[in-house]
Amino acid sequence: MKIVVVAKVVPDTYGDRTLNLETGLADRVAGESVLDEVGERALEVALSYADTNPGTEVVLVSMVPAGAAAVVRKGLAIGAASAVQVVDEALVGADLGLTAEVLAAAVKRIGFDLVIAGNQSTDGSGGVLPGMLAELLDVPGATNLNAVTISETEVSGSRASDGATVQLSAALPAVISITEALPDARFSTFKGIMAAKKKPFETLSLSDLGIDAADPSWARSIMIGLAEKPPRAAGVTIIDDGAAGEKLAEFLVQNRLA
Numbered sequence: 001m002k003i004v005v006v007a008k009v010v011p012d013t014y015g016d017r018t019l020n021l022e023t024g025l026a027d028r029v030a031g032e033s034v035l036d037e038v039g040e041r042a043l044e045v046a047l048s049y050a051d052t053n054p055g056t057e058v059v060l061v062s063m064v065p066a067g068a069a070a071v072v073r074k075g076l077a078i079g080a081a082s083a084v085q086v087v088d089e090a091l092v093g094a095d096l097g098l099t100a101e102v103l104a105a106a107v108k109r110i111g112f113d114l115v116i117a118g119n120q121s122t123d124g125s126g127g128v129l130p131g132m133l134a135e136l137l138d139v140p141g142a143t144n145l146n147a148v149t150i151s152e153t154e155v156s157g158s159r160a161s162d163g164a165t166v167q168l169s170a171a172l173p174a175v176i177s178i179t180e181a182l183p184d185a186r187f188s189t190f191k192g193i194m195a196a197k198k199k200p201f202e203t204l205s206l207s208d209l210g211i212d213a214a215d216p217s218w219a220r221s222i223m224i225g226l227a228e229k230p231p232r233a234a235g236v237t238i239i240d241d242g243a244a245g246e247k248l249a250e251f252l253v254q255n256r257l258a
Contacts, residue, residue, distance in 0.1 A: 007039025038118030040185035059108035130177035
């Protein structure tokens with residue numbers, strides 16, 4: 001079985017995040033970049049299956065900015081058999097539609113039985129990419145799974161819903177996305193880090209995938225305005241001089257909080 005794990009390179013959650021006020025894009029060189037945490041958990045799901053099913057191939061795929069190879073290589077150190085990164089200047093600021101198109105083309109090129117992704121990234125938090133991948137790959141999609149069971153012919157799991165737990169299953173090939181309810185990724189070892197240097201690591205461009213980022217047939221997001229968030233204004237202080245209750249009630253009414 002070939003399992004493709006789609007993971008995103010994102011700014012470190014614990015670092016500062018800033019926007020470039022000229023482009024409106026996240027300044028990805030302002031701090032450290034890491035593999036998205038839920039993407040690492042998706043990799044752990046794939047590796048856990050591979051641990052007990054010899055012959056399983058786990059491939060990590062990511063669309064990344066130039067210079068992110070070391071971050072992607074961490075997935076190889078954790079245990080992926082190979083990795084593919086898509087790097088192209090035309091992808092700077094790509095929206096979810098173009099991102100899904102690129103990743104789907106990469107997955108088709110690799111071949112797959114199962115695609116595993118996180119339910120949403122910690123930077124954009126779009127939450128729709130796995131569903132878009134399933135549509136573009138023309139396979140079943142089971143998203144937001146809190147538990148996953150993989151067999152040679154199908155994948156199944158459970159999803160939390162309002163007041164209930166939904167049980168899902170899909171015949172392979174399929175696309176699934178998992179939540180943070182799944183286990184953390186295993187730690188890379190020194191042996192894994194050294195082995196990662198010899199594992200297959202392919203870099204693709206848009207031309208390799210036959211995609212034109214300027215193709216008008218695909219809807220694209222267009223930014224029409226950008227402004228820095230204003231500093232937080234000082235709050236209102238109410239001193240109890242015997243009429244604090246009335247002043248508080250008046251404040252709540254004026255601000256439509258009551």
